[in-house]
Amino acid sequence: MTAADRDGPGYGAVDVAQPVLRVKELSKRREGSADDSEYLFYDVSFDLREGEVMVVRGPSGVGKTTLLRCIAQLTQCEAGVCALGTARGLQSPADMGVPLWRADVMYVPQRPAQMTGTPLDLVDMVNSFAVQKARNHYDPIEIAEDWGVSSDLWEKKWAELSGGEQQRIALAVALSCDPRVLLLDEPTSALDPQTTLVVEEVLAARTCIWITHDDAQEARVASRCLTLSPNASYDIV
Numbered sequence: 001m002t003a004a005d006r007d008g009p010g011y012g013a014v015d016v017a018q019p020v021l022r023v024k025e026l027s028k029r030r031e032g033s034a035d036d037s038e039y040l041f042y043d044v045s046f047d048l049r050e051g052e053v054m055v056v057r058g059p060s061g062v063g064k065t066t067l068l069r070c071i072a073q074l075t076q077c078e079a080g081v082c083a084l085g086t087a088r089g090l091q092s093p094a095d096m097g098v099p100l101w102r103a104d105v106m107y108v109p110q111r112p113a114q115m116t117g118t119p120l121d122l123v124d125m126v127n128s129f130a131v132q133k134a135r136n137h138y139d140p141i142e143i144a145e146d147w148g149v150s151s152d153l154w155e156k157k158w159a160e161l162s163g164g165e166q167q168r169i170a171l172a173v174a175l176s177c178d179p180r181v182l183l184l185d186e187p188t189s190a191l192d193p194q195t196t197l198v199v200e201e202v203l204a205a206r207t208c209i210w211i212t213h214d215d216a217q218e219a220r221v222a223s224r225c226l227t228l229s230p231n232a233s234y235d236i237v
């Protein structure tokens with residue numbers, strides 16, 4: 001599905017000339033900094049276009065995850081705005097409503113955090129959200145099967161699955177919801193090199209912001225790269 005043929009709540013025909021995602025002057029203070037003046041990142045701005053993969057690099061603890069969580073509206077930031085290109089022009093999370101924003105701009109953590117139940121319970125939960133009911137869904141089990149995840153694993157408890165199985169299943173559930181932008185937090189960190197390439201190929205065909213520490217992966221998937229520095233500055237190439 002492309003931006004041009006999307007329909008559904010908030011869409012209609014999307015003007016493909018506008019960015020899919022605009023991030024403007026996003027700033028976030030470091031939690032617990034002595035005088036609240038220390039920034040994790042400051043005035044981060046970029047446009048993400050349909051099909052682009054923006055890789056995010058930077059040393060551990062610099063704020064990569066926090067940046068993605070701010071864009072996903074899961075963590076509040078001190079300043080800045082995000083907007084999504086829609087048939088009604090650029091719309092902020094407030095314009096379209098945070099639940100719809102999160103369905104369109106979906107953060108996928110490295111691993112599902114201490115989830116109880118089974119992956120199928122997660123699918124049921126996602127499908128029960130009002131914003132998801134109005135959308136087209138792909139079959140997450142089929143997506144994961146293409147990545148070597150057997151269908152019977154969906155009925156096992158999360159805790160009984162390996163890190164790589166959990167990671168592929170979480171990614172498959174996110175892809176099945178067909179978000180416009182995927183915010184990927186080291187999406188292949190638990191996968192072997194062969195499986196990494198297979199998963200990478202599918203993810204890199206989407207519009208993504210993608211955290212990685214792997215130079216080779218960046219070379220394979222990145223359209224652009226945003227590097228965060230410990231002095232809160234950033235660079236995009």
Ligand SMILES: Nc1ncnc2c1ncn2[C@@H]1O[C@H](COP(=O)(O)OP(=O)(O)OP(=O)(O)O)[C@@H](O)[C@H]1O
Pocket residue numbers: 029030031032040058059060061062063064065066067075
């Ligand atoms: N909600 C928040 N507000 C402010 N600071 C936060 C918040 N959540 C985490 N932090 C702090 O921000 C810093 C950066 O954490 P973050 O997880 O974003 O780094 P990272 O670059 O993704 O690191 P890694 O590569 O190790 O995963 C940490 O010191 C963390 O304690």
